[in-house]
Amino acid sequence: MTAHLKRWWPLALLLVLFAAPYSALPVPGLLDGPLGSPGSLQLIALCLLYGGLATGYDLLLGRTGLLSFGHALYFATGLYATDLAMLEFGLGFVPAALFGVACTVALALLLGSVSLRVTGIGFSMVTLAFAQAGSILVQRNPGGLTGGEEGRSAPAEHLPDALIGIQNTANLYWIALAYLVVTLAVVHWTVSSPTGRIWAGIRENERRVEVLGLRPYGFKLVAFTVSGALAGAGGVVYLLLTGGATPQAAGSDATLALLVMVVLGGSGTRWGPLLGGVLYTWAAHRLGDLANSDSIAQLPAVLRVPLSQPLFLLGTLFVAVVYLLPGGLAKLPARLRGGRAAKTAVPVTAVPEGAA
Amino acid sequence: MNTVVLLACTGLGLGALYFLVASGLSLIFGLMDVLNFAHGALLSIGAYAAWWAATDGGMGFWLAVPFGTLVGTAASVLLELALIRPLYARPRDQILATVGVGLALPALLMGIWGSDARPFPQPAALAGTVDLLGATVPVNRFVLMAAALVVLVLLRLFLARTRYGLIVRAGVEDRAMVTALGIDVRKAFTLVFAIGGAAASLGGALAGLYFGSVNPSQGTGLLIFAFVVVVMGGMGSVTGAAVASVGVGLVQQFANYYTAAGLGDLSVVVLLAVLLLVKPRGLTGRLA
Numbered sequence: 001m002t003a004h005l006k007r008w009w010p011l012a013l014l015l016v017l018f019a020a021p022y023s024a025l026p027v028p029g030l031l032d033g034p035l036g037s038p039g040s041l042q043l044i045a046l047c048l049l050y051g052g053l054a055t056g057y058d059l060l061l062g063r064t065g066l067l068s069f070g071h072a073l074y075f076a077t078g079l080y081a082t083d084l085a086m087l088e089f090g091l092g093f094v095p096a097a098l099f100g101v102a103c104t105v106a107l108a109l110l111l112g113s114v115s116l117r118v119t120g121i122g123f124s125m126v127t128l129a130f131a132q133a134g135s136i137l138v139q140r141n142p143g144g145l146t147g148g149e150e151g152r153s154a155p156a157e158h159l160p161d162a163l164i165g166i167q168n169t170a171n172l173y174w175i176a177l178a179y180l181v182v183t184l185a186v187v188h189w190t191v192s193s194p195t196g197r198i199w200a201g202i203r204e205n206e207r208r209v210e211v212l213g214l215r216p217y218g219f220k221l222v223a224f225t226v227s228g229a230l231a232g233a234g235g236v237v238y239l240l241l242t243g244g245a246t247p248q249a250a251g252s253d254a255t256l257a258l259l260v261m262v263v264l265g266g267s268g269t270r271w272g273p274l275l276g277g278v279l280y281t282w283a284a285h286r287l288g289d290l291a292n293s294d295s296i297a298q299l300p301a302v303l304r305v306p307l308s309q310p311l312f313l314l315g316t317l318f319v320a321v322v323y324l325l326p327g328g329l330a331k332l333p334a335r336l337r338g339g340r341a342a343k344t345a346v347p348v349t350a351v352p353e354g355a356a
Numbered sequence: 357m358n359t360v361v362l363l364a365c366t367g368l369g370l371g372a373l374y375f376l377v378a379s380g381l382s383l384i385f386g387l388m389d390v391l392n393f394a395h396g397a398l399l400s401i402g403a404y405a406a407w408w409a410a411t412d413g414g415m416g417f418w419l420a421v422p423f424g425t426l427v428g429t430a431a432s433v434l435l436e437l438a439l440i441r442p443l444y445a446r447p448r449d450q451i452l453a454t455v456g457v458g459l460a461l462p463a464l465l466m467g468i469w470g471s472d473a474r475p476f477p478q479p480a481a482l483a484g485t486v487d488l489l490g491a492t493v494p495v496n497r498f499v500l501m502a503a504a505l506v507v508l509v510l511l512r513l514f515l516a517r518t519r520y521g522l523i524v525r526a527g528v529e530d531r532a533m534v535t536a537l538g539i540d541v542r543k544a545f546t547l548v549f550a551i552g553g554a555a556a557s558l559g560g561a562l563a564g565l566y567f568g569s570v571n572p573s574q575g576t577g578l579l580i581f582a583f584v585v586v587v588m589g590g591m592g593s594v595t596g597a598a599v600a601s602v603g604v605g606l607v608q609q610f611a612n613y614y615t616a617a618g619l620g621d622l623s624v625v626v627l628l629a630v631l632l633l634v635k636p637r638g639l640t641g642r643l644a
Contacts, residue, residue: 118632125587132580133625309467315460322452
């Protein structure tokens with residue numbers, strides 16, 4: 001019975017998340033306003049979006065063993081292509097979003113087919129280089145298209161009325177939730193498919209997959225493209241949530257943030273990247289608020305300076321996780337259980353030191 | 357002609373800067389498979405330490421640069437001993453730890469000195485220009501080239517003539533074999549980290565000279581091009597890094613001038629992609 005219930009807890013959580021906009025539950029400490037207020041919904045929606053983005057990124061890192069340093073490029077492509085399709089071609093939101101995702105798929109297919117020709121750290125470097133090129137391109141504002149440092153805001157006249165205005169934050173929240181659910185479904189479905197099993201094989205030992213007579217290249221390209229498409233769709237949701245495209249989305253810091261999220265939560269696990277993405281985004285926003293608060297301003301400089309830098313705290317936290325929690329937060333319960341089991345088991349079986 | 361000479365000198369100066377960052381990066385990667393994302397932060401530490409010494413510290417420029425280099429070297433040794441060494445058996449976690457440090461350190465610098473660029477004091481002897489083949493070239497370009505040449509020569513002497521250099525070279529070729537021979541590669545690694553940190557922080561102090569100011573994100577910006585240089589030159593090869601630095605610096609400057617600004621940065625990236633596709637192991641044919 002309990003095992004049966006355990007299977008269904010994600011659905012229960014989904015229902016709770018779905019109902020959140022109807023609730024006025026105050027969550028002191030975690031959120032500024034009550035649960036259903038626009039400010040809180042906006043923050044939770046961003047958390048869910050990054051949970052989905054991290055899950056999609058982990059399709060490469062944790063499932064296929066590909067360390068890409070250029071994932072932000074695909075996120076930014078979805079973001080900018082959708083925005084530009086509305087601004088420059090005057091498309092409606094839905095065709096523009098489809099155009100944005102199609103652009104992302106095409107770019108991921110093209111650049112993936114090039115960068116996957118090198119393996120190991122060379123692959124990481126090529127993806128970083130391509131993403132850097134994209135970031136520079138966005139910053140230089142070719143033909144006045146990207147708006148350079150300023151970025152460009154989404155045109156309100158091309159967006160459906162239900163997605164505009166603070167009173168419609170709940171709709172945006174549901175879109176972010178839907179994006180997360182779709183991403184989780186796509187990742188879980190592909191990972192448990194035959195292709196997903198070959199990804200796992202590539203992650204463990206690529207040479208062995210080749211010996212079996214399979215070419216890893218094609219399978220890696222599929223992973224790269226699916227992961228890129230998910231990032232592009234995330235860019236569309238991000239455009240709705242923040243109402244514009246800014247060059248920060250394309251920077252190498254954005255990829256590093258995804259990497260931090262995945263590792264924080266636990267790479268290669270079912271819920272880890274989601275958890276990491278939600279926690280990181282929440283912490284980044286709340287730490288920013290904390291930095292501006294009065295209680296921090298009154299501290300002596302030795303404490304105030306580091307505490308007022310969210311990135312310093314997140315970077316330090318990340319090092320601590322890598323160091324103290326290998327496998328991330330998702331592996332924590334198993335480690336705690338394992339630790340306790342080991343403590344009770346050792347005296348009984350009397351395993352000699354180093355035998356394991 | 358004047359423009360070509362000026363562009364060449366500026367490109368070589370920039371290449372020298374890339375080499376200072378990339379040489380340590382390349383050796384660290386070659387020896388331990390650690391892609392050091394904190395290397396840019398070490399450069400920033402060197403830059404800020406030198407800037408602080410030259411302004412608030414009241415030291416002259418010629419004392420401030422060694423001071424910055426020393427602080428950066430100390431920071432890199434500390435980083436290696438405290439964070440990298442305990443993760444000795446987990447190379448990917450070593451990379452991730454440096455990612456965390458690379459995020460945290462520039463943020464800390466920003467917290468202390470703000471995100472605005474701070475003007476770097478130029479000593480009178482280096483503020484001027486030199487006439488070379490009709491072009492007016494700022495003196496600091498030559499300072500950078502000279503520094504990079506000195507570091508290159510010293511590194512090559514260290515690698516070719518000393519016992520530790522031998523261990524480092526052997527470790528880059530085959531770490532497992534060196535360890536099996538009973539040599540502690542970890543000591544060599546700390547040494548390489550210190551050398552890399554010294555070169556990077558010297559680069560940081562001189563980057564202040566080149567750009568005229570220091571800011572917290574300078575290190576990270578240079579790090580990306582240093583990565584490009586390391587991959588193009590072949591991982592673990594100092595000479596490869598030197599050749600690639602010169603190439604990247606020159607291509608960037610010329611393309612930025614003769615085409616639209618910013619295309620130079622792009623062309624460097626395209627150059628890397630093309631090179632890796634033609635020769636996946638980089639210029640020197642070392643394993644990438």
